Amino acid sequence: MRVLSIDPALRITGYAVIERITSQGSPTYQALTYGVVKNSRKLRQSGCLVAIREQISDVIRKYHPEQCAIEGVIFVQSYKTAITLGAARGASMIAAGEHGLEIFEYAPRRVKQAVVGRGAADKQQVAFMTRALLKLTETPEPDEADALAIGLAHFYAIDSNRPLSNQADPI
Amino acid sequence: MRVLSIDPALRITGYAVIERITSQGSPTYQALTYGVVKNSRKLRQSGCLVAIREQISDVIRKYHPEQCAIEGVIFVQSYKTAITLGAARGASMIAAGEHGLEIFEYAPRRVKQAVVGRGAADKQQVAFMTRALLKLTETPEPDEADALAIGLAHFYAIDSNRPLSNQADPI
Numbered sequence: 001m002r003v004l005s006i007d008p009a010l011r012i013t014g015y016a017v018i019e020r021i022t023s024q025g026s027p028t029y030q031a032l033t034y035g036v037v038k039n040s041r042k043l044r045q046s047g048c049l050v051a052i053r054e055q056i057s058d059v060i061r062k063y064h065p066e067q068c069a070i071e072g073v074i075f076v077q078s079y080k081t082a083i084t085l086g087a088a089r090g091a092s093m094i095a096a097g098e099h100g101l102e103i104f105e106y107a108p109r110r111v112k113q114a115v116v117g118r119g120a121a122d123k124q125q126v127a128f129m130t131r132a133l134l135k136l137t138e139t140p141e142p143d144e145a146d147a148l149a150i151g152l153a154h155f156y157a158i159d160s161n162r163p164l165s166n167q168a169d170p171i
Numbered sequence: 172m173r174v175l176s177i178d179p180a181l182r183i184t185g186y187a188v189i190e191r192i193t194s195q196g197s198p199t200y201q202a203l204t205y206g207v208v209k210n211s212r213k214l215r216q217s218g219c220l221v222a223i224r225e226q227i228s229d230v231i232r233k234y235h236p237e238q239c240a241i242e243g244v245i246f247v248q249s250y251k252t253a254i255t256l257g258a259a260r261g262a263s264m265i266a267a268g269e270h271g272l273e274i275f276e277y278a279p280r281r282v283k284q285a286v287v288g289r290g291a292a293d294k295q296q297v298a299f300m301t302r303a304l305l306k307l308t309e310t311p312e313p314d315e316a317d318a319l320a321i322g323l324a325h326f327y328a329i330d331s332n333r334p335l336s337n338q339a340d341p342i
Contacts, residue, residue: 046268049261073254082250086257090220097217
């Protein structure tokens with residue numbers, strides 16, 4: 001089972017694809033890829049959204065994930081920021097929706113709790129733990145680490161049969 | 172010159188394509204098409220976003236507008252609503268951006284001021300005035316009327332050389 005995970009933002013969207021491998025009953029998790037969609041400060045908002053949709057679609061076509069986990073709605077400074085974050089998030093959701101992926105949402109605190117054991121963990125701790133848990137050969141960049149952590153949080157949730165959130169994609 | 176105008180929302184996005192025809196120096200405006208992208212209450216958010224992008228893309232491919240005018244950021248009840256509205260708005264902006272359209276933004280009050288002469292005009296007045304100004308044979312539905320009004324407001328702004336807003340698509 002493969003999961004695409006997304007930490008959305010207009011200028012830098014982190015993504016990861018994690019695979020669960022079950023051998024002798026116990027699951028292990030492997031990062032097949034991770035990276036960022038980076039948009040230049042010179043690119044207009046619509047250009048950023050187009051790039052996010054296209055590059056996330058490329059990742060989906062290459063790695064064939066079956067589900068998508070995305071960062072939940074967080075408090076932002078202003079309605080304008082919320083509208084912009086919503087658009088960036090929507091661009092990733094369009095890519096996932098076009099490929100028929102189910103979408104699940106995890107609040108940042110829940111992700112940190114799942115991966116670091118503490119909802120208020122800082123970025124370095126998240127990067128350290130995702131590296132350790134996925135046996136990566138290098139420490140991921142912060143936005144990559146956040147995406148990896150969201151994917152791990154999703155696997156931990158489904159593998160422990162804890163109720164899922166799919167508020168990212170409500171009816 | 173043709174302009175695509177958009178009144179975005181997840182469940183019902185109004186759109187219009189208006190053409191300016193200049194004969195003997197004075198411009199007249201004609202609605203080439205208008206309608207709504209209507210999403211069932213049973214459709215997931217990602218499905219709605221996919222439908223908005225696809226159907227707005229279809230309109231662009233059919234009518235070849237050169238610019239896009241979209242409703243500006245308005246006050247909404249909550250961050251969650253702002254995130255959802257931002258996603259719906261982003262889906263239309265992706266369609267416009269993929270086709271190379273420049274995107275301009277108009278606040279609802281400015282649109283009503285331009286079309287009805289009063290920033291606090293109600294929906295019926297907007298529908299009545301768009302019908303009259305565009306010589307439509309029937310009264311448009313509210314979401315169609317809002318989209319038509321946004322397109323007219325954009326033409327009035329560019330044809331009177333008033334400064335344009337393109338905050339919908341900032342660098």
